[in-house]
Amino acid sequence: MRWIIALHNRTPLFLKVLGANGFLVVVGALGGYAIAHFGLASQDVLIFVALGLVCSLGINFFMLRIAFGPLFRLQQVMEAVRAGDFTARCPVIPGDPDVHRLTETFNLMLDQLNAYRQQVASQILRALEEERKRIARELHDETSQALTSIVISLEMMEQGLAGQESLAERVRSIRQYTLQTLEEIRRLTYDLRPSILDDLGLVPAIRWYLRNRVAEAGLQTELQVDPELEALRLPEDVEVSLFRIIQEALTNVRKHSQATCAKVRLWAEPGKILARVEDNGKGFVLQEALRQDPRGRGLGLVGMRERAALAGADLRIESAPGRGTVVELEVPFHGSRTEDSGASGR
Ligand SMILES: Nc1ncnc2c1ncn2[C@@H]1O[C@H](COP(=O)(O)OP(=O)(O)O)[C@@H](O)[C@H]1O
Ligand SMILES: [Mg+2]
Incomplete structure (x- = not known):
């Protein structure tokens, strides 16, 4: 036999x-x-x-x-x-040598395509972050400064127009409008690239985002962080990827979930850091969402996967209709990079 x-x-x-x-x-x-x-x-x-x-x-x-x-x-x-x-x-x-060779070649081809896809995705994501950073800097350094000068000039003009009430009123309304635009630009600058992420790291950036973008939309928020992770600094790529994944998960909670509460938890286990974003909303079928025509929606879930791969993280998304959604991330982590050592490592 x-x-x-x-x-x-x-x-x-x-x-x-x-x-x-x-x-x-x-x-x-x-x-x-x-x-x-x-x-x-x-x-x-x-x-x-x-x-x-x-x-x-x-x-x-x-x-x-x-x-x-x-x-x-x-x-x-x-x-x-x-x-x-x-x-x-x-x-x-094991079996027919032709089929054996075919499956081996096929798997090899998939490995190579995957490596190439990840390399391209990582280049695109890096370029995207660089460009966002550049535009945010430009908006902050140039546009916001220019608008601030206009507001100050208008304020002075307004003071010089004592006695000409109708003209002073018009100047005041232009000043209000300019202040509003300045506020919108500040918001845009922050959404493009929160400077708090570069300056203080992941946890303050998430805390800021929950307070200013999620709670503001009427959701109850909760942030639980292991005390030793408060001052955590990670390599820039990893930090930005984790922040963007959590940001996208929270944006989805806000946009799609109809939840009343969004919870974020960050904790450490030997050799790894875990992050979890959870909502008590309507949930969804992941396979169906991934199958949707990408032209008809954003690249949220797919982008999350790409970013996780870029950060060397494992991403799990669990959801079911009526049962809320959990997005969990696991990043390998060795040693303790606190703010000081992290900053010097940049
Ligand atoms: N937390 C969530 N609760 C309910 N549905 C969600 C959630 N996250 C994602 N979805 C569903 O998955 C789909 C795809 O999400 P995504 O890839 O981020 O694209 P977009 O947000 O641009 O629609 C959404 O259109 C929505 O139907
Ligand atoms: Mg989305």
């Missing part, structure tokens, strides 16, 4: 089919010779032909079924990759 398996593992499908059909032809020829030689009845000839046909079909069916079995698995993996699961791989099945 063992030598049959060894032979099966070593012989390519092509030779197997050729061998089997050759064998059938030889048996058929010998049978034909026997029929001619012994002069069998036509009824026996018919039985012989039928038997030959059944044998030929049976052997071919059996061999092709075994050979193509792994191809069906390959197709399932392709479907999974197409649906967005870039980690799906075909198990290497």
Whole structure:
């Protein structure tokens, strides 16, 4: 039995089919010779032909079924990759050497494509962050400064217009409008790149975001942080990625969940840091959300995955209709980078 398996593992499908059909032809020829030689009845000839046909079909069916079995698995993996699961791989099945080579090559190709995709995604995300940082700096240093000067000039003008009430009123309304625009620019600058993230790190940035963007939208918020993580500083890429993932999760809570409460928790376990964003909203079906036409919505969930990969983090999203949503992140972490050591490491 063992030598049959060894032979099966070593012989390519092509030779197997050729061998089997050759064998059938030889048996058929010998049978034909026997029929001619012994002069069998036509009824026996018919039985012989039928038997030959059944044998030929049976052997071919059996061999092709075994050979193509792994191809069906390959197709399932392709479907999974197409649906967005870039980690799906075909198990290497012992058997036909051709199929074995095919699955190996296919898995290798998926590995390479995945590495390339991650590299491109990471370049795009880095460029995006750099550009956001640049625009935020420009808005803060140039536009906000210019508007502040205009507000001061208008204030002085207003004071100089004592006695010309209607003109002073117009100047006041321009000043109010300018102040409003200044406030909007400050808000935009912060959304583009919260300076608190660069200056003070992840925890103050999350606290700020919860207070100013989530609670402001009418949601009850809760932040639980392990005391030793309060002053935590991580490499810039990791810090920005974690903040953006948590920010996107909280934006989704605000936009889609209809929740009354958003909770964020950050805690440490040996060798890792964990973050969790939880809501008590309406929940959703993750596979359906991922299958949605990307042109019809933002790249939120997909972007979260890419950023997690960039930060070397594991991302889990758990949700079900009516059961709220939990987004959990796990980042490998060794040593304790506090604010001082983090800042010097930048
Ligand atoms: N916390 C949540 N609660 C309910 N539904 C959510 C939540 N997060 C995401 N979703 C669903 O998943 C979909 C995809 O989210 P996302 O990829 O962030 O795109 P976008 O926010 O631009 O619609 C959303 O349209 C929404 O239906
Ligand atoms: Mg979103």
